[in-house]
Amino acid sequence: MTTADATAAATTPPQRGWRYHLRHQTRWSRGHLLAGVAVNLFFFAGTIAVLSSYGWSRVCPPDATRIECSPSDPLALGLQSADLRLVLQISIVLGAMVALAGVFTYRRMPTRSAREAVINAAVLATQPVFLAALLLWFQGTDVDRFARNFLNLSLIGRKAGVAWDDFMAELPTILGTSLVWGTVAAGLTAAYVYWRKLGRRPIVIAAIAGLAGGFIWGVVQIAKAPSFIKGMQNTLVLSGAGAALGFGLGLVLALFTMSKRAVVRTPARIYINFFRGTPLIWQISFAGIGLVPALRLGLDMYTIAILVLGLNLAAYSAEVYRAGIQSLERGQIEAARTVGLTYFQSMRYVVVPQAIRRVIPPLLNEFVILIKDTALVSVLGLTVAEKELLGIGRDIYQSTFDATAWLGSALGYLIITIPMIRIVTIVERRMRSGLTSVIG
Amino acid sequence: MNSDGSLIRLEGIHKWFGDNHVLRGIDLSITPGGVVVVIGPSGSGKSTLLRTINMLEEPTEGKVFFDGAEITDIRTDLDEVRTHMGMVFQQFNLFPHLTVMGNITLALLKVLKLTKEQAEERAREELNHVGLAEKDFAYPSQLSGGQQQRVAIARALAMRPKAMLFDEVTSALDPELVGEVLQVMRRLASEGMTMAVVTHEMGFAREVGTRLIFMDHGTIVEDGDPRQIFADPQQERTKAFLRQVL
Numbered sequence: 230m231t232t233a234d235a236t237a238a239a240t241t242p243p244q245r246g247w248r249y250h251l252r253h254q255t256r257w258s259r260g261h262l263l264a265g266v267a268v269n270l271f272f273f274a275g276t277i278a279v280l281s282s283y284g285w286s287r288v289c290p291p292d293a294t295r296i297e298c299s300p301s302d303p304l305a306l307g308l309q310s311a312d313l314r315l316v317l318q319i320s321i322v323l324g325a326m327v328a329l330a331g332v333f334t335y336r337r338m339p340t341r342s343a344r345e346a347v348i349n350a351a352v353l354a355t356q357p358v359f360l361a362a363l364l365l366w367f368q369g370t371d372v373d374r375f376a377r378n379f380l381n382l383s384l385i386g387r388k389a390g391v392a393w394d395d396f397m398a399e400l401p402t403i404l405g406t407s408l409v410w411g412t413v414a415a416g417l418t419a420a421y422v423y424w425r426k427l428g429r430r431p432i433v434i435a436a437i438a439g440l441a442g443g444f445i446w447g448v449v450q451i452a453k454a455p456s457f458i459k460g461m462q463n464t465l466v467l468s469g470a471g472a473a474l475g476f477g478l479g480l481v482l483a484l485f486t487m488s489k490r491a492v493v494r495t496p497a498r499i500y501i502n503f504f505r506g507t508p509l510i511w512q513i514s515f516a517g518i519g520l521v522p523a524l525r526l527g528l529d530m531y532t533i534a535i536l537v538l539g540l541n542l543a544a545y546s547a548e549v550y551r552a553g554i555q556s557l558e559r560g561q562i563e564a565a566r567t568v569g570l571t572y573f574q575s576m577r578y579v580v581v582p583q584a585i586r587r588v589i590p591p592l593l594n595e596f597v598i599l600i601k602d603t604a605l606v607s608v609l610g611l612t613v614a615e616k617e618l619l620g621i622g623r624d625i626y627q628s629t630f631d632a633t634a635w636l637g638s639a640l641g642y643l644i645i646t647i648p649m650i651r652i653v654t655i656v657e658r659r660m661r662s663g664l665t666s667v668i669g
Numbered sequence: 670m671n672s673d674g675s676l677i678r679l680e681g682i683h684k685w686f687g688d689n690h691v692l693r694g695i696d697l698s699i700t701p702g703g704v705v706v707v708i709g710p711s712g713s714g715k716s717t718l719l720r721t722i723n724m725l726e727e728p729t730e731g732k733v734f735f736d737g738a739e740i741t742d743i744r745t746d747l748d749e750v751r752t753h754m755g756m757v758f759q760q761f762n763l764f765p766h767l768t769v770m771g772n773i774t775l776a777l778l779k780v781l782k783l784t785k786e787q788a789e790e791r792a793r794e795e796l797n798h799v800g801l802a803e804k805d806f807a808y809p810s811q812l813s814g815g816q817q818q819r820v821a822i823a824r825a826l827a828m829r830p831k832a833m834l835f836d837e838v839t840s841a842l843d844p845e846l847v848g849e850v851l852q853v854m855r856r857l858a859s860e861g862m863t864m865a866v867v868t869h870e871m872g873f874a875r876e877v878g879t880r881l882i883f884m885d886h887g888t889i890v891e892d893g894d895p896r897q898i899f900a901d902p903q904q905e906r907t908k909a910f911l912r913q914v915l
């Protein structure tokens with residue numbers, strides 16, 4: 230090795246990827262890790278295999294009562310079976326053994342990598358122990374009744390809004406829409422990026438967002454009215470429109486609350502305290518059932534729902550903006566004023582752009598909360614086509630007396646919120662790592 | 670210019686922060702081209718004095734005149750006045766979301782309404798002036814403290830001000846970076862810029878200042894030629910302070 234190589238080697242940080250850790254295992258630690266993973270595999274695969282062998286649902290004759298025949302019968306049988314009990318018992322014993330073995334040996338591992346592997350395996354092995362114990366306890370309860378009420382999984386598929394065959398038939402159209410959206414989004418972003426001389430990353434993000442958006446749009450187009458997909462659509466429209474109103478109005482309110490003049494500050498504070506101090510469900514009911522009909526404003530319930538959600542979000546986001554703006558050093562606005570910018574120019578070009586970057590993660594959090602809060606608009610009498618996820622779930626429950634509908638609603642919310650929560654996490658991580666911009 | 674030939678004139682300035690009487694009757698005139706250096710122990714009101722000159726702090730009592738107009742008059746357009754008075758801060762206060770170029774051109778575009786080309790040309794000129802021509806598209810976070818402070822000076826100079834206010838501009842810098850900033854200020858003084866400088870750099874005060882002001886407890890204790898004051902201070906408090914810092 231030449232001197233130059235030696236210097237270069239010394240300046241690159243040591244790579245400690247999974248390959249490194251794999252090289253620094255002992256025979257015991259490697260076997261232990263495998264055992265930890267294997268116990269998990271045994272528990273999950275075993276449970277699914279047993280349940281699958283009994284079946285997940287079945288078709289009942291239309292005139293059969295729920296007691297005579299329920300679509301959930303095979304699942305209930307599987308859950309109560311001795312086969313499943315055996316799988317669960319073995320999982321508990323094996324899991325406990327691996328966990329205990331880990332506890333007593335991790336200190337003797339010669340390398341940090343080996344020790345970490347043993348600790349991880351031990352923790353991993355406790356997971357099937359707890360889950361299997363839970364399922365064992367569940368076996369001793371009234372599984373039949375629970376399954377009849379909550380586990381008619383076919384209901385969710387039936388009420389999704391788009392039958393599988395229709396979906397396959399329409400797939401070319403949907404993919405076409407998706408492609409058009411993706412291309413347009415990428416094209417527009419590319420033009421903007423070229424104009425502002427930014428990196429390539431925003432184009433990729435826009436393309437993916439466009440493709441996904443087009444796909445979702447295509448599916449929504451063929452969905453039938455009282456269904457989970459329609460419910461998701463309405464949940465998204467309600468929260469999206471509410472957010473547009475709320476985030477805009479919130480910024481104005483925030484600026485008002487920071488005014489040095491009490492006559493500007495006070496009305497904004499009263500507004501914020503009112504909307505933060507009363508329950509959202511009261512605000513929705515009061516506007517929809519009381520105020521709007523009484524004043525003959527002639528707004529339909531859907532518009533009222535969006536307005537109240539937006540006005541409510543404005544109050545909460547105003548506090549977030551205010552915190553963001555006040556977190557900036559005083560010197561920023563002083564510097565802006567000393568070069569001759571007016572107060573509004575200082576806000577517009579110096580303070581707000583910096584504050585917005587800081588408050589994007591908390592604002593996204595408010596948005597996730599808003600998505601869930603759309604459930605409260607179900608107190609308004611929305612039409613079938615306007616119902617959001619919770620309203621849909623309740624409708625389906627009331628027409629079928631099948632509580633699995635609630636499960637469908639929950640699934641719909643998770644499909645929307647989990648990507649949002651992921652985005653918040655990613656944005657927060659990027660901001661923490663010192664990058665001030667969100668994209669690019 | 671004011672009626673008495675000065676560019677900046679303070680008359681009977683008092684400033685209270687709550688019950689804290691920070692400035693206790695300051696009278697001060699600064700002639701065009703003068704470099705007035707203000708020294709004094711911390712808490713003596715030096716920075717507050719400087720900040721009343723461009724009305725970042727409104728004096729509780731007293732009048733401030735700048736270039737023939739009373740700017741403490743409520744009818745004065747302070748935004749317009751401030752375009753003729755540059756200020757540089759201890760903490761630089763560059764806008765972190767804008768490049769060096771963006772920092773300098775912002776006010777040129779939005780206040781002076783220059784075209785983008787004119788603004789960028791002027792920004793380049795000022796960056797050359799402070800020796801940072803090659804840093805035009807860097808972000809403030811990518812610069813050293815000394816470089817950031819020079820950009821802040823360029824940002825102020827780009828407005829072509831009649832006077833510059835410097836508020837402890839080297840106090841937040843590492844010792845080895847102080848020199849490059851003082852160098853820029855020295856050149857600015859030699860070019861005839863009217864300057865008011867609050868500083869702890871006694872060497873700079875002696876060498877560059879045309880007039881030295883020693884403040885304590887919100888009053889001007891001693892006022893005169895820097896060399897003379899450093900060599901032979903007249904007041905006991907000045908003597909005590911100089912003994913401590915020199």
